Amino acid sequence: MKELVCIVCPKGCRLRVDEENGYLVSGNSCVRGAEYGKNEILNPTRVLTSTVKMEGGLYRRCPVKTNIAVPKGKLFDIMNALNAITLTSPVQVGQVVIENVCGTGADVIATKAL
Amino acid sequence: MLYDLIVVGGGPAGLAAANSAWEKGLRNILIVERDKELGGILNQCIHNGFGLHRFKEELTGPEYAHRFIEMLKDTSVQVMTDTMVLTVTENKEVHVINTEKGYQVLKAKAVILSMGCRERTRGAIAIPGARPAGVFTAGSAQRYLNMEGYMVGKRVVILGSGDIGLIMARRMTLEGARVLACVEVMPYSGGLMRNIVQCLQDYDIPLYLSHTVTDMQAENGRLSHVTVSKVDEKRNPIPGTEMEFDCDTLLLSVGLIPENELTRGAGIQMDMRTNGAIVYENMETSIPGVFACGNVVHVHDLVDYVSQESEKAGAAAADFVLNPKENEQAVQLKNGSGVSYTVPQQVRIPRIEKNLEVFFRVRQVYGNSVIEVKDGENTLCSFKREYMTPGEMQQIKLPRVLLDKVTADTIEISVREA
Numbered sequence: 001m002k003e004l005v006c007i008v009c010p011k012g013c014r015l016r017v018d019e020e021n022g023y024l025v026s027g028n029s030c031v032r033g034a035e036y037g038k039n040e041i042l043n044p045t046r047v048l049t050s051t052v053k054m055e056g057g058l059y060r061r062c063p064v065k066t067n068i069a070v071p072k073g074k075l076f077d078i079m080n081a082l083n084a085i086t087l088t089s090p091v092q093v094g095q096v097v098i099e100n101v102c103g104t105g106a107d108v109i110a111t112k113a114l
Numbered sequence: 115m116l117y118d119l120i121v122v123g124g125g126p127a128g129l130a131a132a133n134s135a136w137e138k139g140l141r142n143i144l145i146v147e148r149d150k151e152l153g154g155i156l157n158q159c160i161h162n163g164f165g166l167h168r169f170k171e172e173l174t175g176p177e178y179a180h181r182f183i184e185m186l187k188d189t190s191v192q193v194m195t196d197t198m199v200l201t202v203t204e205n206k207e208v209h210v211i212n213t214e215k216g217y218q219v220l221k222a223k224a225v226i227l228s229m230g231c232r233e234r235t236r237g238a239i240a241i242p243g244a245r246p247a248g249v250f251t252a253g254s255a256q257r258y259l260n261m262e263g264y265m266v267g268k269r270v271v272i273l274g275s276g277d278i279g280l281i282m283a284r285r286m287t288l289e290g291a292r293v294l295a296c297v298e299v300m301p302y303s304g305g306l307m308r309n310i311v312q313c314l315q316d317y318d319i320p321l322y323l324s325h326t327v328t329d330m331q332a333e334n335g336r337l338s339h340v341t342v343s344k345v346d347e348k349r350n351p352i353p354g355t356e357m358e359f360d361c362d363t364l365l366l367s368v369g370l371i372p373e374n375e376l377t378r379g380a381g382i383q384m385d386m387r388t389n390g391a392i393v394y395e396n397m398e399t400s401i402p403g404v405f406a407c408g409n410v411v412h413v414h415d416l417v418d419y420v421s422q423e424s425e426k427a428g429a430a431a432a433d434f435v436l437n438p439k440e441n442e443q444a445v446q447l448k449n450g451s452g453v454s455y456t457v458p459q460q461v462r463i464p465r466i467e468k469n470l471e472v473f474f475r476v477r478q479v480y481g482n483s484v485i486e487v488k489d490g491e492n493t494l495c496s497f498k499r500e501y502m503t504p505g506e507m508q509q510i511k512l513p514r515v516l517l518d519k520v521t522a523d524t525i526e527i528s529v530r531e532a
Contacts, residue, residue, distance in 0.1 A: 004311075005307045005308060005310070005311045006308070007308040007311050007312045008308075009163075009166045009172075009308075012306055012307035012308045012506075014501070046312065046316070047162050047172070048288075049160050049161045049162055049174055050160070050288060050289075051160060051259075051260055051263075053263070054263075058150060058151065059261045059262065059263070060261075060262060060263035061259075061260060061261055061262070061263045063160035063174060063175075063176050063260060065160075065162060065174055072316065075288065076288075079288055079289070079290075093176075093177060093180050111160065111173075111174040111176045111177045111180075112157070112176035112177075112180065113180065
């Protein structure tokens with residue numbers, strides 16, 4: 001039995017995951033918590049948010065995120081990929097900045113119009 | 115120029131309030147914002163986790179702001195950016211200044227105060243030691259890093275485990291800094307549990323509870339070491355427990371102060387516990403037609419609740435202009451044992467449509483516990499909770515049918531272990 005704090009939402013439910021019983025999750029208050037509990041043991045993933053260099057906008061950095069959660073082990077590889085690019089204004093919210101970043105299947109998208 | 119409504123501050127509170135006032139029928143609305151763009155602090159909060167209540171999806175700060183800014187585009191709400199409000203008067207004059215038109219006095223039928231809050235600084239908590247470069251509030255460092263494009267340091271200690279400090283621990287780590295420790299004077303974290311997990315534990319950053327920074331040293335004007343000591347129950351440092359950290363940066367996440375200079379200047383009644391205005395059930399202050407919402411009233415954990423509260427203020431401002439009412443007798447909400455404050459602080463029961471939403475914070479960590487709502491000696495209702503901490507704002511809903519039974523002039527909200 002493993003105890004976790006769910007990070008899906010700010011509620012922070014205290015989950016118990018039964019590794020010997022098909023990763024059965026208890027203590028969750030929604031289905032997403034059950035999914036999180038199982039994934040967190042088998043293949044922990046996170047949505048990565050960061051910024052990339054920006055030219056011509058109101059600010060020098062444009063905020064971005066991965067459109068889906070990516071494996072925790074890939075976060076620093078993705079950070080390196082983000083450091084290698086520069087965006088030029090105009091950028092739209094949701095615009096794809098890097099497709100299939102580091103082979104994760106996730107796209108990096110802009111989160112602000114600049 | 116006479117506006118129906120002037121909203122002071124175009125962050126999440128001001129945006130939601132203006133939108134809601136427009137939806138309720140006000141047309142001549144102005145938002146005054148001191149920054150170059152709308153969105154307030156959300157623009158630098160590039161992490162996700164916003165909007166789960168409001169939009170049922172997980173958005174980043176800029177995306178959350180974008181949703182509200184887009185809604186405004188379909189309205190006739192006017193926006194003045196790069197404009198500072200200097201004074202708000204009791205008769206609803208708003209004195210503003212900007213480089214384009216200089217000093218102007220604007221008039222409004224209703225005013226919404228949504229100025230947000232600012233960070234407590236080193237001076238506010240009196241840390242001894244040198245006064246070098248390299249000491250930042252976590253929010254300033256966040257703006258430097260996420261918007262202006264400056265990395266503030268390489269070896270970092272964070273004092274305070276509020277959410278901004280935790281978020282910055284992760285952010286600095288991802289950007290290549292080494293975060294050596296997060297130090298918290300209280301025996302529990304002031305941030306959300308999910309942030310302890312995903313910002314500290316994910317990156318093996320140690321959290322020292324019941325510890326504080328007791329000295330700072332500098333080399334060539336830049337921070338070079340901080341000393342961290344354990345504290346006793348009275349938060350006094352314990353000699354002999356000192357640890358040295360070799361670091362060039364100290365980030366402070368030691369609390370937020372509602373930014374109420376304008377509120378005080380207008381002569382509005384303040385609450386010593388929240389450092390914000392005392393408000394009625396509809397977020398109206400002691401001056402009729404002047405409303406306050408968001409972090410300027412009390413510091414929230416979640417922007418979703420700021421939006422919710424501000425929409426209430428916007429709707430009430432519209433109602434004030436369009437359907438003027440007589441002021442009814444108010445019942446006071448009193449914080450009983452275990453409760454540090456409540457918002458609202460006073461309630462005009464006839465004005466509640468279905469439910470009265472009450473926000474409050476507890477004074478300490480509670481396990482299985484009961485929230486009790488009392489009308490004099492009678493218990494009106496109670497709510498069960500599995501876990502409560504001062505870092506997580508609590509919300510209860512009191513139905514109008516229940517409130518109609520109130521006979522005392524105060525309603526007391528208290529908390530006890532079950």
